[in-house]
Amino acid sequence: MSFLPNLFLILSVLLIGLNFDPIVRQEPDAVYDFIVVGSGPGGATVASRLSEIPDVKILLLEAGESDLNDPRIQIPARANELDQTDIDWKYETEAISRPPFSDRSFQMPRGKTLGGTSSINYNVYMRGSPHDFDSWKDSGAVGWGWSNVEPYFRKVENATMDGMSAKLGRNGNLKLSRNHNKPSVAWTFIKNAASELGIKTTDYNDDMLGISPVTFTIHEGIRQNSMTAYIRPIHKERQNRLHIVTGALVSKVLIDNDSPFGPKAYGVEYLKNGKYHTVRARKEVIISAGAIGTPQILLLSGIGPKNDLQDLEIPVIKDLPGVGSNLENHLSINANFMTNLTNPPPEMKPVVQYILNGNGSMSMFPYSAVFVKLPLNDTSTSLNARRRLFPDILLFVQESPALPTLLYLAMLLHPKSKGKVTLRSKDIQDYPVISPNYLEHGDDLQVLKEAYRLMEKFERTAAFQKAGARVMMPSICNVTENKYAPRSDRFYNCLIWETSGSEHHQCCTAKMGSSSDEYAVVDSKLRVIGVKGLRVVDASVFPHQTSSNTQASVYMVAEKAADLIKQTWQLRTL
Template structure:
């Protein structure tokens, strides 16, 4: 089969690209996704993220593991990644966060011309249909429905009051004029219509409305095995679909949108990457690109969890499960209530030192106990608070375990390999502990899980024993204008014609916030770079 564009990966970026490129009726587009269709109840019902994130069982989740991490006492980290149309937007907490404007100006300063804040804001706005309507910061008529939560818990509002008692100002919009402060997260969720209260994944927002187009082909449960390169040009993708090998040819371009782990893995399996790595696995070198798989950056998360003396949170007990069941019935009727909650309802952006020009710490406040990605369950009601360092100095890499395309990639985030990250995380943990002890949370505060004596040594040991990802890996196919970049500022792979990478892997530096909204922005901008047709400006 032959198409104009063959896109590998039906995640947040791939869904946006497939929808945008197929707007041209003269262009044929094929989207390849290794997972399922992205429409099941686990994805649509926001609260059921708890059933997917643990990977036990693997519901819409690749459930990767890292290499042993010396900075985490030799533990293997866990890396949930979405395995369905919508990708990780199908299994995340639905939080819509763009990062700080200065993050994108930093990209431009690193040689990524056109990717500064003024260059990316129009694409954030084009993507968004904000419940409050369009303004200077928000789009009002985009595909992605974004808005406030319908019914945040009382404890989440108490968390915000606790932050205010610590002189952390309240903010109504983390994506508005000022990111710093504490408040409620906006969510990617249907705000009205028959899908009200359901998750608005990238697939639900972009792809599903476009599925009826005759020029768009979507293949699910199709594993991409190799990009075919002929005379220096990417011409096809070899896949395995329903047990059969197939080759899908691309007249114009092959586009990799398989994410920070999948895109570098497929490049290397195709002979594009570090010659030393390829040679170690007997893969012929098509193009020696030493930085493929390098520059892996992620947000390392440290969590405090508490039993709750009140029952208006999420609990693993007969009463709690009964409340959740009743909430599910309410959600099916009205789209509201506990089942519509992102669970991580509140948060804050903080500076670890007053002289910093922007926040370097982020808090997620969760209305249930989240221990080891829900893989350690605790009987009773509870809540959690998480903190991460937004711009870590530590950077790792993605490599291969072998030449089998169905094998997991080799993931080494190198957490805490730079000692500055540990010091910043400890400062943040101290602030978080004070917030959790504030009077506003007293009605709920019960026993703390994993208490320690409060010493610096004990805190460091607790971080090394329990910290792990908050699910924001980026950077492994770095964009730039320098000789070491993997892709140029138009996201074309250096030295291989007809091949681009469009996903979070192209970020030269991790942004200060959740990465789903920026990934969709990248794909919106890429659509204009690939196919410069006139698209309406956001309103």
């Protein structure tokens, strides 16, 4: 498909950026029906769906600025340039100084711009395993089993390419495409190696276990973030009832603690241009600030562990021990391979190919995804006695456009180690304390070690041998004695301790659960327990991590949340 019709967008946005965004207002009105905090997949989706209702007003507040300001956002292959920039919150964990780590901290990029993290991520779209959501239901999230959430995934999705899974939606807001429609040299070689190991070729949207092409939130070479999918297409016709204000850092939820029906949220306070402002909500405040930002706002609002709040002299509105607790994230290991593979020379330079056709190496990531169930016992996070057959690890095998290198990256999908987000001070500009507690539970180390053992099996396949694939380990951990497989457990323990990386799939810090769960923060309708007029709609409400990147599930949660809110207020859409 010719990319020339989008030439103006390419030249004005992709190459030079825009400093003016017509959907943004400088100041809000004084009162709205709904205030949504955060414009990522959670906030933008719920704001868009609520704007379908006539005669209501919605305010969407974003701490960052417009996603049109940075041209790199729109180009998928430039995602690796966005971490540690002005559109990244630049969160960093506390240094872990206990064994197995010695003074190691981890970066946790989060998007600080319209679109939130959907503007800086690597565009991977994965629902996760049906077992993940049945596990949510088993742990007290009534109405969130697979049969309940699958229709909302389909409502999100718009699979645009021929040959994509029939299980994906075709009429949703979020345009999806996939790679490997034209198999590359590396895809064929990796698929052959997997086949030797009994790993079938599949589409993870149909059957998760196996090797699969990757589905992306990319359309005709352009990133599809939450603004592109849910806000920009509808804003002109709904601008009178959906207002968007950027540069607004929400410092707390305003709560009436003297209400005859118990604490009730009635607005928010936010910091913009060095001054604090307030805005009121008639019906609800919806927090969609992510697994780090959301607990920080709740804690500053007096919602969280009583003793922690009292230590900082924050008036306690609701004692909820789970706020900031139960932090989960995917930890990963990686290795690089050198091969003798080469790709045919491109017909044109990547930039030219991208501008003219919207494809090529600048438009997509050359990943293969491999979901594997390992021969381990007791790795399920489900509280149900039945065994949940979700995968233990996800491998990404990435080729470079020029070859001959390959990246092997394996993620621990269901960590047993739990971290925590706590306040550093009462100042919203003072980042919270993020304590990930990686590898605190010994089972997590065991799973990652088995992921390296699987890498050794790939090394020994005829396909890898034919491609001359040689693993290139870093010069640490007595690598000389462990140059060839099988390598020692001690070597892999050391390698994991020294080189494992933090993926950017934080969740579960305001988890959904039943009234009997001491650490539940929201109920099954995403309402903050004990505070009326306040909901959370983002990855922090996950009861457990999913077997995948979290982006798709946040969109799903937001679609379902919008229906729950409409039902609560008996509001009908046009």
